[in-house]
Amino acid sequence: VSRLAAAVIIWVAARLVPSGMRARWREEWRGEMDAAASRGRGMMLRLAFGLPADALACRASTTRTRSGRGPWQTDAKQTLRALARSPWHVVTVSLCLGIGIAVSVTVFSILSSILTGDLPGVQDRGRLMRLYLRTDEASGPSSPGGASVDDYAVLKEGGPGIPAIAAEGRWEFAVRTPAGTLAVDGAFVSGNYFGVLGTQPALGRLLTPADDRAGAPPAAVLSHAFWTATLGAPAGIIGSTIVVGRQEVLVAGIAPEHFSGTDVGDLGEPPGLRYKIYLPLSMSPVLAPALRADERWLTVIGRATADRSHDALGAGLQPLAARIETAHPATRRNAGILVTKSGMGPRETMAVVALIITLMMSAPLTVLAIGCANVANLQLVRASLRARELAIRLSIGATRGQLVRLLIFESVFLAVLACAAGVFGTRLLLRLAALVIPFHVGIDWPVVGFVVTISVVVVMATGLVPAWLATRHSQALSLTGGSRSTSPAGSRVRRGLVVAQVALCLLLLLTAALFTRSLDALAGRVPAVAHDVVVAEVRFDTLGYSQPQRAAFAAALQERLRSDPRVQAVGLNSIAPLRHGERRFWLPGDSDDRLRAAHSWEVTPDWFEAAGLDMRRGRAFTTDEAQHGNAAIVDQGFIDKYRLVEPVLGTPLRLDRPIPAGREARSINDRPGSAVRTVTIVGVVSNAMARPIIPETPASLYLPLGDVPTYVAAYVRSSQPRDMLTQVRQTMAAIDRDLPAIGVSTLADRYTEDAGDIRLLAEAAAGLGGAALLLAVAGVYSVVAFFVSLRTHEFGIRLAIGARPRDIIGMVVRQASRLVLVGLIAGLVPGVPVLLFLGKAFPYASPFDPIGLLGPAAVLALTALAAASLPARRAAQVDPCTALRSE
Amino acid sequence: VPPTNPALSYTGLFVLQALAQGHRFGFDIMEVTGLPSGTIYPALRRLEALELVSSDWEKDLKARKEGRPRRRYYELTPAGRGQLREAEARFRAVGRLFPRRSTT
Numbered sequence: 001v002s003r004l005a006a007a008v009i010i011w012v013a014a015r016l017v018p019s020g021m022r023a024r025w026r027e028e029w030r031g032e033m034d035a036a037a038s039r040g041r042g043m044m045l046r047l048a049f050g051l052p053a054d055a056l057a058c059r060a061s062t063t064r065t066r067s068g069r070g071p072w073q074t075d076a077k078q079t080l081r082a083l084a085r086s087p088w089h090v091v092t093v094s095l096c097l098g099i100g101i102a103v104s105v106t107v108f109s110i111l112s113s114i115l116t117g118d119l120p121g122v123q124d125r126g127r128l129m130r131l132y133l134r135t136d137e138a139s140g141p142s143s144p145g146g147a148s149v150d151d152y153a154v155l156k157e158g159g160p161g162i163p164a165i166a167a168e169g170r171w172e173f174a175v176r177t178p179a180g181t182l183a184v185d186g187a188f189v190s191g192n193y194f195g196v197l198g199t200q201p202a203l204g205r206l207l208t209p210a211d212d213r214a215g216a217p218p219a220a221v222l223s224h225a226f227w228t229a230t231l232g233a234p235a236g237i238i239g240s241t242i243v244v245g246r247q248e249v250l251v252a253g254i255a256p257e258h259f260s261g262t263d264v265g266d267l268g269e270p271p272g273l274r275y276k277i278y279l280p281l282s283m284s285p286v287l288a289p290a291l292r293a294d295e296r297w298l299t300v301i302g303r304a305t306a307d308r309s310h311d312a313l314g315a316g317l318q319p320l321a322a323r324i325e326t327a328h329p330a331t332r333r334n335a336g337i338l339v340t341k342s343g344m345g346p347r348e349t350m351a352v353v354a355l356i357i358t359l360m361m362s363a364p365l366t367v368l369a370i371g372c373a374n375v376a377n378l379q380l381v382r383a384s385l386r387a388r389e390l391a392i393r394l395s396i397g398a399t400r401g402q403l404v405r406l407l408i409f410e411s412v413f414l415a416v417l418a419c420a421a422g423v424f425g426t427r428l429l430l431r432l433a434a435l436v437i438p439f440h441v442g443i444d445w446p447v448v449g450f451v452v453t454i455s456v457v458v459v460m461a462t463g464l465v466p467a468w469l470a471t472r473h474s475q476a477l478s479l480t481g482g483s484r485s486t487s488p489a490g491s492r493v494r495r496g497l498v499v500a501q502v503a504l505c506l507l508l509l510l511t512a513a514l515f516t517r518s519l520d521a522l523a524g525r526v527p528a529v530a531h532d533v534v535v536a537e538v539r540f541d542t543l544g545y546s547q548p549q550r551a552a553f554a555a556a557l558q559e560r561l562r563s564d565p566r567v568q569a570v571g572l573n574s575i576a577p578l579r580h581g582e583r584r585f586w587l588p589g590d591s592d593d594r595l596r597a598a599h600s601w602e603v604t605p606d607w608f609e610a611a612g613l614d615m616r617r618g619r620a621f622t623t624d625e626a627q628h629g630n631a632a633i634v635d636q637g638f639i640d641k642y643r644l645v646e647p648v649l650g651t652p653l654r655l656d657r658p659i660p661a662g663r664e665a666r667s668i669n670d671r672p673g674s675a676v677r678t679v680t681i682v683g684v685v686s687n688a689m690a691r692p693i694i695p696e697t698p699a700s701l702y703l704p705l706g707d708v709p710t711y712v713a714a715y716v717r718s719s720q721p722r723d724m725l726t727q728v729r730q731t732m733a734a735i736d737r738d739l740p741a742i743g744v745s746t747l748a749d750r751y752t753e754d755a756g757d758i759r760l761l762a763e764a765a766a767g768l769g770g771a772a773l774l775l776a777v778a779g780v781y782s783v784v785a786f787f788v789s790l791r792t793h794e795f796g797i798r799l800a801i802g803a804r805p806r807d808i809i810g811m812v813v814r815q816a817s818r819l820v821l822v823g824l825i826a827g828l829v830p831g832v833p834v835l836l837f838l839g840k841a842f843p844y845a846s847p848f849d850p851i852g853l854l855g856p857a858a859v860l861a862l863t864a865l866a867a868a869s870l871p872a873r874r875a876a877q878v879d880p881c882t883a884l885r886s887e
Numbered sequence: 888v889p890p891t892n893p894a895l896s897y898t899g900l901f902v903l904q905a906l907a908q909g910h911r912f913g914f915d916i917m918e919v920t921g922l923p924s925g926t927i928y929p930a931l932r933r934l935e936a937l938e939l940v941s942s943d944w945e946k947d948l949k950a951r952k953e954g955r956p957r958r959r960y961y962e963l964t965p966a967g968r969g970q971l972r973e974a975e976a977r978f979r980a981v982g983r984l985f986p987r988r989s990t991t
Contacts, residue, residue, distance in 0.1 A: 024944075024959075027944075027956055027957055027959075028913070028957075028958070028959040030956040031912075031950070031955065031956045031957055031958040031959065032912070032913050032914045032924075032958070034955040034956055035912070035914040035915070035955075035958070036914055039918075046923065046924065047914065047917070047924045048924075049923060049924060049925055050917075050923055050924020050925035050926070050927065050928050051924070052925075053924075053925035053926075053928065053929055054924070054925070054928035054929055054932070056929075057928065057929030057932045057933070058932060061932050061933070061936050
């Protein structure tokens, strides 16, 4: 068996030998093995250990020049040997600095990408400007905002220093794909848009001003992600046609990968997916007929060609603003243009941005500082441990220069390792960040340079301490045992640092535990009936449906679904699931200035049954009430909140006009011209659970859905909800194959998804807690190791007069546990108010649950003590003879 | 006599000494010096590269007679012998490190 093993080892190691020498090499080793075999199996195994080393030597002999090793190679070899003797030192130093570097670089890279970083596919972002239109409303100056199509027609002429001005407007398109018609996020863009951004196509061509002219053949540009992920990257896509909102559109080209316009998007979106399709602005009247001409939905951007201040650029555009005001004096009163850098909002100044950066960077820089402090501690321990070795080197003739060179070598090696760990950690963190950050984040190399410089300085400065120590003392002193004292102030700082690290770590772990338990609690807060309800959203404006078309579609959909025997009820709601509208109203006897507000929905009569709400009293809406809109249904929460007096049924409510809806809410429920009207309460339903993360029961007001709005959510209650998911999609496609079914899922799934924000918080807190745990453990290790190194002499005496190794370990660990205990208490002092506050903000799980409190503390204490036991074991292995030799 | 080679380590010296005492192949040197194979073999390669040692393969016939693969025998070159003499003058103890091989 051992012969076979030897043959296998020879065969494997021979792969390392250059092929020219391999046959002879193998023959030689077989011969040697044979000789060893005659002396027994142990010899053979011992011999086998040398195989890889010899194979590497053979390999090196062919690559290395014959001149032998220079002094640098000797230093390199000695460095590796010295560091290999203390692997824990190497690991802890790289870990501490690596974490600090990775966290700082990641956070700063994300910040700088948002503010000034290059956007994928956009040239020279520094000169790209965002233009805001500022006007006065009746109540005073409005917040600066976007432009309408008419406004942009004036603005695109440009001004001094900013000749080219482009616009983009977000829209949702119905795009026919092999997988059915999808609702796809995209943008209408001006013809010069890609030119202003300096974007180059990945395939084909991008849109040009010729495409944006009235009467031009319809053309579109697809995003790289849409082309590859959704369409499956078909070859020959350029020049083919796709159907967008029933229009045949020519695919002109593919935008570069990760390109997402000038918008960095929202958290939680994957990068480069914000816009999937770009169409010329001139097509907006055809594809989006519901848009009003004065609606301010366009984002305006321009490219500055001269180095002028933002104010000067804005002033240069003032003649255009005056023309905009002349064209629409009523709605564009006192118009002006506000110019800011792309990536900054209208109100942000450099001071605000600097403050934000400072605040956001303080946490990662603290992590880096803690890491550096730990490293300094560790390096000092090593310095005191090596004083004797270096003194020996000096006494047998090494020059001071040689010692310094050796230590520089070690420090550089450690620094390089730490930076490698940092870069690896950064890549890992950025990959994790890419899951929630919707834009491409590149590593910010200047910051890497800055952070790495700090780390290298720390490592070098502390790494050279031994050279200083070794030459400062007399060599005899170093040889006989060196200095054994440290200043008490220094050790207080060290202890304080560890206590702070343990405290901070406990705080983070407690927070993570609370969030995790909240998440579990939320997962259990889904109402049972929600599993039987399937929801599907319909956006009629993707196809520009008129009111009669919407009504016909809604009627057909409800009728077809109701005829299915598996369906118990079908209803429509004007608001997306788990969202709510708001309605202001007066109760009988309220004065005019006493406005109340409730969450409100507009629903069809059958919606209550479809959504699983019980009619407690009264009745649902009648068809007549649905047409006249003169009835209302409230829930128990409404009665409790507003203390309605019996009889509730028949109580009249005076409704205010709908709250003016912004562009986002346009599809929800906005019927211009509604006036104050009076409705009568005709029924009371059970409380519906709002979002799982909102613990209070809201006061809900249900109004009849009259005309079908441009957006509806269909609720289908069925005993076989899984089957209904496809059934609903098929039914919608059968009525109009071009109208996309959006978000078809069970209501229960919507509730679970809604807890996603907390999941993100829990994961972030757990990640930070994990990093803090590593740092705290490294801190405990470094400080305990330092004290152990100072007390080597004492341990030697103790062992010599009869202490058992066990006693020494106990002593060291007890000392460490005092530190950890103080840290835990110091963590609980701010921890209690923090938990109380978080418990208020996330009241789903008790913040003072025994497991949630003791678990993190126990984990922290156990890992910290495990870290302390490493140097403690070293203390117990002190050889009394060595320790006492100095006497 | 060539000048002292600065790259000659203690291991190299041991190996030269062992060869001079008549321990002629790798396994034998490993046994007598007590150094592990991972030290001896790379050292042999290095000495050979410095031309202090030369190697030769034993005759096929002899190995076949003993029913084993061939061995590679090492020998000191004149340069190696000179190097060893010089080192022995500096480190007298090296000559007494291990016994002369009884059979060759």
